Amino acid sequence: KATCNGKELYLQGLPGGAMTQPASIRSVESALPQFNLEVLCFWDHAIQLSTGPKGNMGKSTFALKKETWNGKTWTVLEETAKGQDAFVRYFIDPKTSFIWRTVYMTLAAKSVRQDAWIESMELNKPLDPKAFDVPSSKGLKV
Secondary structure, X not given: OEEEOOOEEEEXXXXXXXXXXXXXXXXXXXXXXXXXXXXXXXXXXXXXXXXXXXXXXXXXXXXXXXXXXXXXXXXXXXXXXXXXXXXXXXXEOOOOOOEEEEEEEEOOOOOEEEEEEOOOOOOOOOOOHHXXXXXXXXXXXX
């Protein structure tokens, strides 16, 4: 289980016990065995989705397609990132522009490494701020 308040990341259920560490894109990547672009964009959308000089997609090439998945027609953005050995397919809802599915493959192996999708989405749902409380770091590894 992971809880993040934007400043700290609290992890439970690890072999070494619970721990708190500063929140960053790298701490999330290393802490969570399964993550996807949708999760990374909560912290880092300006870099992850950027084709600018410092952006994650800065040296990528792209193709747009239409494809049916899960009974719906999607706009599919295909990203080839040779420097990262990655080929990623982003399934984008043409009405909302939200990314609902990402399929990640390595260019070398040409096999799916991760296929992640959102099953449901609620926008502007009221949340209890206590859901983001990170326990005190006292006694925990940092």
